[in-house]
Amino acid sequence: MTNKQRLSYSILIALVVLGIMLGLSHLQNTGVITEKTFQYIAISVAVVVVIINGFMRRKVKP
Template sequence: MTNKQRLMYSILVALAVLAIMLGLSHLQNIGVITEKTFQYIAITVAILVVIINGIMRRKVKR
């Protein structure tokens, strides 16, 4: 994986996280999920992003 590919994947991951958070926020506002559920899902998403970023960082060819 080149640095350019990693950048593209990073942008894609950031957009996906933004979409997930906006969706969760909407679900919370209409009462489908509680604040606690929102927090747990948000923390899980953040941990997954850190793991994905670490994997991508190791795959960059220097």
């Protein structure tokens, strides 16, 4: 993986996370999920993103 590919994937991941958070916020505002559920899902998404970022960083070839 090159640095350009990593940058592309990072931007894609950021947009996906933004979409997930906006969707969760909408679900919370309409009363489908509670504040606690929102927090748990948001933390889970953040942990997955950190793991993916660490994996991508190891795959970059100098």
